[in-house]
């Protein structure tokens with residue numbers, strides 16, 4: 312068994328353990344394998360271990376990797392092909408390749424990005440799944456919409472014909488303290504509930520990374536984005 316498949320198994324076990332501890336159904340917690348900085352061979356290794364959803368942060372790296380993985384898995388059925396999620400910062404002049412190559416975008420934080428993604432989404436691919444990234448810890452340097460502006464942005468996004476709003480995403484300020492981690496995730500979960508009370512049908516709460524996954528699951532995450540716990544330490548800082 313490869314190291315990546317052992318790591319994946321350990322992550323699935325950790326998800327199940329947190330789900331049990333916090334009275335959640337583990338089948339309601341999806342695992343996104345964040346493959347940034349790792350190569351197509353590592354993605355295929357994880358694919359052979361059953362992983363299908365992969366997350367990328369950098370556009371050119373992601374687009375190149377998607378093409379390379381497609382070649383490596385050319386003999387496999389369409390229903391078994393990887394599903395690619397874009398989770399990195401988005402420049403408004405770089406939306407087209409995102410709309411053309413990814414199935415999900417977790418990092419939409421302004422109307423301009425959303426409307427360009429909708430315009431540029433190829434029709435035959437069906438709607439692009441969208442999470443709004445929220446700046447939940449209020450750090451100046453982080454991307455994400457301010458919590459007070461989430462409702463207005465959600466109202467704009469649901470008007471766009473080629474997007475499908477699925478929920479919210481956040482990358483809270485790093486903390487070793489599980490109490491602090493949970494406070495940030497709880498704020499995101501409460502924002503999601505407020506949107507649902509306004510009539511938005513949302514099924515995805517994208518929160519939790521390698522270092523704060525149990526806290527995210529405790530607060531209702533339905534999709535954890537896990538990189539280093541699956542693929543190992545990254546060799547450049549991101």
Ligand SMILES: *Cc1c(COP(=O)(O)O)cnc(C)c1O
Nearest residue numbers: 345398520521522536537538539
């Ligand atoms: C890198 C990254 C992850 C994964 O981080 P790990 O700590 O390696 O699990 C998740 N989400 C986003 C937005 C990232 O940039």
